[in-house]
Amino acid sequence: MSRIFKTLLLCCAASLYATPSLAEWHYEEQAIMGTEVTVQLWHEDGSKAAQLIEQVMAEFRRLDDQLSPYKEDSELSQVNREAAVGPVALSGELAVLIDKSLWYSQLTDGAFDISFATLGKHYVFRMKQQADEQVTESLLEALNYRHLHFDKRAQTLRFGHDKTRVDLGGIAKGYAVDKAVEILQEAGVCCASVSAGGDARMLGDKRGQPWLVGIRHPRDKSKNAAVIPLAGSAISTSGDYERYFIDDRDERVHHIFNPATGKPADTTAGDSDKLISVSIIGPRGFDTDPLSTSVFVLGKKKGLALIDRLPGFEAVVIDSNRRLYFSRGLDNLQPDNSK
Structure with missing residues (x-):
C-alpha cells in the first residue's frame, strides 16, 4: 500500500470522526401569560x-x-366572582397553587399575599392608572390572606370579605x-x-x-x-x-x-x-x-x-x-x- 494511499485513508477516517453530530440547540419564543x-x-x-x-x-x-385573572372564563376569574358568596370547588391544580401561596403568606407574615389583587386590579400600568387614597383606604381591610378560607381536604376556597380578590401573578x-x-x-x-x-x-x-x-x-x-x-x-x-x-x-x-x-x-x-x-x-x-x-x-x-x-x-x-x-x-x- 502506497504512502499516499495510507495518508488518504487516514484523512478519510479523521473526517468521519470529525463529522459534527446532528444534535443541536433548538430555540423558540412566544408571548404567553x-x-x-x-x-x-x-x-x-x-x-x-x-x-x-x-x-x-x-x-x-x-x-x-x-x-389568568383577565380572562373571564378562567377558573381563577370564576373564583373571584363566586368565592365571596360561598365556598368554590377548586381543581386539584388550583388547590395546590392556593395551598402553596398561603404557606408562603404564613412563612413571610403576609409579605407574600395573593389577595393583593383586591387593590392591584385598580392599577393599569400601560395607562398610568393607580388607585387613589380613598380607594386604597376603603379596600385595605379586604387585602389580607387571612380572608382566604381554604379547605384543603374539600379543595374549596371562600373569601371572608366581599371585596377580596386574588391574583397568582407572584x-x-x-x-x-x-x-x-x-x-x-x-x-x-x-x-x-x-x-x-x-x-x-x-x-x-x-x-x-x-x-x-x-x-x-x-x-x-x-x-x-x-x-x-x-x-x-x-x-x-x-x-x-x-x-x-x-x-x-x-x-x-x-x-x-x-x-x-x-x-x-x-x-x-x-x-x-x-x-x-x-x-x-x-x-x-x-x-x-x-x-x-x-x-x-x-x-x-x-x-x-x-x-x-x-x-x-x-x-x-x-x-x-x-x-x-x-x-x-x-x-x-x-x-x-x-x-
Missing part, C-alpha cells in the same frame, strides 16, 4: 424538538387559560416553568432552559458548561448587574422596573405590592433596606417565584435573613442605592458596587 416565554433545548431530532417545544408552549397556554409563572421542565424531563431531554419573564429554570447544564444567567441592571436594561452560573436550578427575579410608570409626583409606581399598605412596595432612594431588584435561586420555580416577591417586600435585612434560614436557596439583591448584596451561600462572589 403576559410575558415572553422562551425555550432552548438540545436534541438530535429537529422534528421531535419542535414537537416538544410546542408541547411546552401549549402547557403555558393551558395554564394561562386556567389562571407564583404562577414559576409553577409554569416547572411544568414545562417536567415535560422535557419525561421526554429524555438532557439540557434545556425555559423562561417566562423573570422566572427561569435550567434542566441540566449547557452541554458540559453551566448556564450563565444574567441579572439585569435595574436602571440600565443594556447591562447586567451580575451573571450567575447555574445548572439544574431555577431563578426568579422581581424588580421595580418590570411593570411601572412615573407618576405626576415623579415617583415610581410599580407592580410589586406591599400588602400592609396596599400600595407598591416603597423603593425610596437613599434607604439601604429598600430593594429595587431581587433574584432567588433554588431547586424549583414554584418556590423561587413567591420568594423573590417576598424578599422584595420584606427589604434587604429581613429578606436576606429569610433566605439564609431556608436550605437550598440563595439570593442576589440590589438596594435603592444600587448596591449589590448576596445571601450567605454566595459570599464567595464579590459584588461590584462601583456603579
Whole structure:
C-alpha cells in the first residue's frame, strides 16, 4: 500500500470522526401569560424538538387559560366572582397553587399575599392608572390572606370579605416553568432552559458548561448587574422596573405590592433596606417565584435573613442605592458596587 494511499485513508477516517453530530440547540419564543416565554433545548431530532417545544408552549397556554385573572372564563376569574358568596370547588391544580401561596403568606407574615389583587386590579400600568387614597383606604381591610378560607381536604376556597380578590401573578409563572421542565424531563431531554419573564429554570447544564444567567441592571436594561452560573436550578427575579410608570409626583409606581399598605412596595432612594431588584435561586420555580416577591417586600435585612434560614436557596439583591448584596451561600462572589 502506497504512502499516499495510507495518508488518504487516514484523512478519510479523521473526517468521519470529525463529522459534527446532528444534535443541536433548538430555540423558540412566544408571548404567553403576559410575558415572553422562551425555550432552548438540545436534541438530535429537529422534528421531535419542535414537537416538544410546542408541547411546552401549549402547557403555558393551558395554564394561562386556567389562571389568568383577565380572562373571564378562567377558573381563577370564576373564583373571584363566586368565592365571596360561598365556598368554590377548586381543581386539584388550583388547590395546590392556593395551598402553596398561603404557606408562603404564613412563612413571610403576609409579605407574600395573593389577595393583593383586591387593590392591584385598580392599577393599569400601560395607562398610568393607580388607585387613589380613598380607594386604597376603603379596600385595605379586604387585602389580607387571612380572608382566604381554604379547605384543603374539600379543595374549596371562600373569601371572608366581599371585596377580596386574588391574583397568582407572584407564583404562577414559576409553577409554569416547572411544568414545562417536567415535560422535557419525561421526554429524555438532557439540557434545556425555559423562561417566562423573570422566572427561569435550567434542566441540566449547557452541554458540559453551566448556564450563565444574567441579572439585569435595574436602571440600565443594556447591562447586567451580575451573571450567575447555574445548572439544574431555577431563578426568579422581581424588580421595580418590570411593570411601572412615573407618576405626576415623579415617583415610581410599580407592580410589586406591599400588602400592609396596599400600595407598591416603597423603593425610596437613599434607604439601604429598600430593594429595587431581587433574584432567588433554588431547586424549583414554584418556590423561587413567591420568594423573590417576598424578599422584595420584606427589604434587604429581613429578606436576606429569610433566605439564609431556608436550605437550598440563595439570593442576589440590589438596594435603592444600587448596591449589590448576596445571601450567605454566595459570599464567595464579590459584588461590584462601583456603579
